[in-house]
Amino acid sequence: MDDIKSYVQQHKQRFLDELIELLKIPSVSADPAYSQDVIDTANAVKASLEKAGCDLVEICDTPGYPIVYGEKIIDKNLPTVLVYGHYDVQPPDPMDLWTSPPFEPVIKTTELHPEGAIFARGACDDKGQMYMHVKALEYMVRTNTLPCNVKFMIEGEEEVGSKSLGWFVERNHEKLANDVILISDTGMISNQQPSITTGLRGLSYVEVEVTGPNRDLHSGLYGGAVANPINILAKMIASMHDENNHITIPGFYDKVQELSQEERAEMAKAPFDLDKYKKALDLNDIYGEKGYVTNERNSIRPTLDVNGIWGGYTGEGAKTVIASKAYAKISMRLVPNQDWEEITELFTKHFEAIAPSGVTVKVKPHHGGQGYVTPTDSIGYQAAARAYEDSFGVKPIPVRSGGSIPIVALFEKELKSKTIMMGFGLDSDAIHSPNEHFGIFNYLKGIETIPLFYKYFVELSK
Amino acid sequence: MDDIKSYVQQHKQRFLDELIELLKIPSVSADPAYSQDVIDTANAVKASLEKAGCDLVEICDTPGYPIVYGEKIIDKNLPTVLVYGHYDVQPPDPMDLWTSPPFEPVIKTTELHPEGAIFARGACDDKGQMYMHVKALEYMVRTNTLPCNVKFMIEGEEEVGSKSLGWFVERNHEKLANDVILISDTGMISNQQPSITTGLRGLSYVEVEVTGPNRDLHSGLYGGAVANPINILAKMIASMHDENNHITIPGFYDKVQELSQEERAEMAKAPFDLDKYKKALDLNDIYGEKGYVTNERNSIRPTLDVNGIWGGYTGEGAKTVIASKAYAKISMRLVPNQDWEEITELFTKHFEAIAPSGVTVKVKPHHGGQGYVTPTDSIGYQAAARAYEDSFGVKPIPVRSGGSIPIVALFEKELKSKTIMMGFGLDSDAIHSPNEHFGIFNYLKGIETIPLFYKYFVELSK
Numbered sequence: 001m002d003d004i005k006s007y008v009q010q011h012k013q014r015f016l017d018e019l020i021e022l023l024k025i026p027s028v029s030a031d032p033a034y035s036q037d038v039i040d041t042a043n044a045v046k047a048s049l050e051k052a053g054c055d056l057v058e059i060c061d062t063p064g065y066p067i068v069y070g071e072k073i074i075d076k077n078l079p080t081v082l083v084y085g086h087y088d089v090q091p092p093d094p095m096d097l098w099t100s101p102p103f104e105p106v107i108k109t110t111e112l113h114p115e116g117a118i119f120a121r122g123a124c125d126d127k128g129q130m131y132m133h134v135k136a137l138e139y140m141v142r143t144n145t146l147p148c149n150v151k152f153m154i155e156g157e158e159e160v161g162s163k164s165l166g167w168f169v170e171r172n173h174e175k176l177a178n179d180v181i182l183i184s185d186t187g188m189i190s191n192q193q194p195s196i197t198t199g200l201r202g203l204s205y206v207e208v209e210v211t212g213p214n215r216d217l218h219s220g221l222y223g224g225a226v227a228n229p230i231n232i233l234a235k236m237i238a239s240m241h242d243e244n245n246h247i248t249i250p251g252f253y254d255k256v257q258e259l260s261q262e263e264r265a266e267m268a269k270a271p272f273d274l275d276k277y278k279k280a281l282d283l284n285d286i287y288g289e290k291g292y293v294t295n296e297r298n299s300i301r302p303t304l305d306v307n308g309i310w311g312g313y314t315g316e317g318a319k320t321v322i323a324s325k326a327y328a329k330i331s332m333r334l335v336p337n338q339d340w341e342e343i344t345e346l347f348t349k350h351f352e353a354i355a356p357s358g359v360t361v362k363v364k365p366h367h368g369g370q371g372y373v374t375p376t377d378s379i380g381y382q383a384a385a386r387a388y389e390d391s392f393g394v395k396p397i398p399v400r401s402g403g404s405i406p407i408v409a410l411f412e413k414e415l416k417s418k419t420i421m422m423g424f425g426l427d428s429d430a431i432h433s434p435n436e437h438f439g440i441f442n443y444l445k446g447i448e449t450i451p452l453f454y455k456y457f458v459e460l461s462k
Numbered sequence: 463m464d465d466i467k468s469y470v471q472q473h474k475q476r477f478l479d480e481l482i483e484l485l486k487i488p489s490v491s492a493d494p495a496y497s498q499d500v501i502d503t504a505n506a507v508k509a510s511l512e513k514a515g516c517d518l519v520e521i522c523d524t525p526g527y528p529i530v531y532g533e534k535i536i537d538k539n540l541p542t543v544l545v546y547g548h549y550d551v552q553p554p555d556p557m558d559l560w561t562s563p564p565f566e567p568v569i570k571t572t573e574l575h576p577e578g579a580i581f582a583r584g585a586c587d588d589k590g591q592m593y594m595h596v597k598a599l600e601y602m603v604r605t606n607t608l609p610c611n612v613k614f615m616i617e618g619e620e621e622v623g624s625k626s627l628g629w630f631v632e633r634n635h636e637k638l639a640n641d642v643i644l645i646s647d648t649g650m651i652s653n654q655q656p657s658i659t660t661g662l663r664g665l666s667y668v669e670v671e672v673t674g675p676n677r678d679l680h681s682g683l684y685g686g687a688v689a690n691p692i693n694i695l696a697k698m699i700a701s702m703h704d705e706n707n708h709i710t711i712p713g714f715y716d717k718v719q720e721l722s723q724e725e726r727a728e729m730a731k732a733p734f735d736l737d738k739y740k741k742a743l744d745l746n747d748i749y750g751e752k753g754y755v756t757n758e759r760n761s762i763r764p765t766l767d768v769n770g771i772w773g774g775y776t777g778e779g780a781k782t783v784i785a786s787k788a789y790a791k792i793s794m795r796l797v798p799n800q801d802w803e804e805i806t807e808l809f810t811k812h813f814e815a816i817a818p819s820g821v822t823v824k825v826k827p828h829h830g831g832q833g834y835v836t837p838t839d840s841i842g843y844q845a846a847a848r849a850y851e852d853s854f855g856v857k858p859i860p861v862r863s864g865g866s867i868p869i870v871a872l873f874e875k876e877l878k879s880k881t882i883m884m885g886f887g888l889d890s891d892a893i894h895s896p897n898e899h900f901g902i903f904n905y906l907k908g909i910e911t912i913p914l915f916y917k918y919f920v921e922l923s924k
Contacts, residue, residue, distance in 0.1 A: 030781060032778065091777060159780075187683075203782070216556070219769060221889055223864060224759040226750070227745075230699075230790075231699060234699035234771070235700040238700035238701070283674070305685045306692040307782060308776045308781070308783075309773050309774060312791070315492065318667045318828045319552060319894070320665070320667070321894050327776075331685075356749065357746055
């Protein structure tokens with residue numbers, strides 16, 4: 001398809017300008033301070049879908065942030081592709097580590113992006129990857145090459161657990177009826193070696209609170225005589241991994257799917273350079289669960305990480321205080337067959353059980369999601385593989401990702417269809433970090449590849 | 463001495479008003495944002511000493527905040543009392559737990575203070591207790607009953623380690639020459655049972671930093687494969703106490719002075735109600751070092767407490783991030799014979815030694831001070847004991863406090879004189895906590911008792 005290649009080259013600048021406008025709106029769903037910006041972003045997405053050629057576009061109200069729904073139905077007898085994406089972004093902090101303001105997009109070149117990359121929060125996750133689908137639709141509509149029906153469902157709460165999306169999907173089976181779900185919210189190995197994510201980890205995210213004395217105390221007068229909630233919290237967190245970095249929560253591993261030696265050997269084929277990996281992160285060594293290599297630790301194995309901790313005096317200088325309370329945000333990445341709600345319960349029971357007398361603890365479940373695996377023999381996967389091979393000239397490798405898209409499992413349960421994760425980002429794009437960026441090559445390559453997926457999916461569906 | 467009692471009654475309202483004015487200035491030495499307020503407070507103290515009758519008052523510059531020096535020399539052949547106090551205060555946070563603004567003093571009654579107490583940061587620690595000495599001087603000067611020479615040395619960095627005070631004392635041996643040092647910066651058992659603090663704990667205060675990856679990472683893509691600095695910090699902190707809550711730093715206890723069974727039996731005589739203690743703090747149980755009771759754990763035993771911890775995402779909602787860095791402020795309370803600089807070194811060496819590969823750690827010593835013991839057979843202690851007995855009608859009990867006044871040991875080393883700690887606060891006064899307060903009874907009783915100390919000290923010195 002040279003048409004798409006030349007179309008992309010012809011409209012390249014406009015495609016970049018449109019994405020940059022979208023990135024300027026700080027749609028941080030985790031922080032209520034940005035709620036109006038989140039709404040504004042939903043409206044911007046709606047307008048872009050209308051311009052791209054959808055026949056019907058709606059802002060669908062939910063208990064939380066709205067979902068933007070759009071569709072172009074050309075023939076009821078043809079297959080339907082449902083595109084999912086999200087228009088909300090992660091909080092930008094720590095702000096001081098950004099080399100340019102997170103919501104003032106700029107194009108800079110990097111070692112991996114010699115053609116330049118757009119630096120902004122959400123550039124890759126997920127505004128940039130979501131917008132590739134909008135532009136792919138524009139191409140197919142304008143050139144009259146859309147081979148099937150298409151529906152868009154773009155949500156605004158992915159970074160905080162997609163609560164409203166679940167609510168919406170459960171109530172709109174018919175509206176969302178489809179033959180395959182297409183998502184670009186993952187990465188690929190490199191610009192030379194594309195890959196398709198076939199597995200995702202689940203997630204259980206909780207916040208814990210440890211309370212000691214009913215007020216902050218002078219550490220001289222009380223130190224040594226009462227339980228210090230920060231020391232206790234540290235002790236409780238530390239006890240959750242044993243000396244082999246196995247998680248100690250009873251029952252945590254009971255349902256974990258162990259991979260066969262063959263599967264692990266297949267995984268090991270993905271190119272990986274440990275020295276480069278360490279160098280990129282300035283690490284003197286890696287760290288993790290005994291008996292597994294890095295690419296297994298961050299994909300097929302469950303984890304427990306503290307994402308945030310706070311308590312006591314954290315200002316300038318010194319304060320000799322024993323805090324009344326200490327807090328932590330803790331998330332567990334789960335693998336297929338681990339049920340996130342069951343894991344959340346196991347965590348809660350365990351955390352309460354190990355709390356020593358002298359303190360009281362509270363566990364507040366935040367959100368979660370199930371893990372997922374895409375069968376590589378499915379039509380959807382085959383269509384995606386051909387699309388990548390055409391546009392990159394290289395066969396994509398199927399990989400299991402450590403990340404979570406909590407609603408993929410929900411889609412299968414509610415909509416009975418498989419999800420194909422066509423990601424075009426790179427691990428080095430710093431999503432969820434300061435200086436998030438998305439390569440111009442990747443953005444345009446995505447727009448090129450997506451119409452090929454439609455073409456092959458329709459062909460293989462016949 | 464009914465004169466002093468009636469004088470206090472007669473001027474009670476003015477004594478309260480003057481202290482309240484002083485408490486309105488937020489002299490938080492730990493936070494540079496308040497630096498001008500700290501200076502303003504020094505000037506206010508200078509003016510109060512001049513008004514009270516000092517012949518000479520100076521604002522003495524130091525590398526840090528100034529020291530207010532005042533003196534009234536009536537006869538070179540008479541003994542000299544050096545009064546020490548501090549005009550700086552602890553940071554007020556957490557602000558939201560204050561029932562009235564920390565720097566807008568109000569008088570409220572409490573169960574222990576039926577005559578009312580002044581609620582404000584610094585009310586007890588140490589503006590209120592320091593100002594008792596100013597008013598006691600005023601009385602002795604106006605009634606011409608000052609029986610000896612008096613010097614005042616009021617500093618502005620006690621809450622951050624008194625660095626400049628050490629600098630000042632070392633350079634002013636002659637100016638500060640004295641026969642006894644008098645400090646009111648401690649508490650007593652109750653308004654019915656006065657006590658005199660004869661021992662103080664030393665202090666070593668450090669800040670630690672644990673660094674993992676060079677940037678915040680997505681916990682899904684990297685979780686399980688790299689060391690999480692928060693998890694590691696928790697593990698390191700947890701490892702610093704064993705199952706008996708003994709501190710595990712090698713050499714930490716080597717120089718700790720063990721008390722004899724007799725001394726411990728003497729200590730046990732101090733009235734203590736464990737149920738009341740737990741109830742006052744809403745604790746279901748106490749917690750501490752095996753083999754020692756509460757009153758020993760917080761006085762004759764060294765401790766290690768985390769005073770603050772922070773890292774990762776601590777805002778609203780959820781963020782699935784692995785932080786690049788985690789921090790903690792850690793203080794160790796020390797007992798006589800433990801050298802704070804040596805302990806700081808032991809801590810640093812140990813903390814660096816237990817850091818796993820995969821992270822790097824930094825230890826930044828904040829400040830510290832030595833422990834101290836006042837001999838109960840000294841003239842100073844005897845004079846103080848009689849003064850309390852006269853004004854309270856009850857013999858005071860000598861007690862060891864868990865708190866630290868880092869410079870008391872320095873005074874002995876540099877000025878070769880003993881320090882008497884005549885404290886009038888109560889443990890329940892919430893110093894270093896929200897809603898700090900100081901009983902009106904205690905404030906006025908202090909002003910009454912201090913002139914008696916001068917009287918007896920001069921008599922016993924003859």
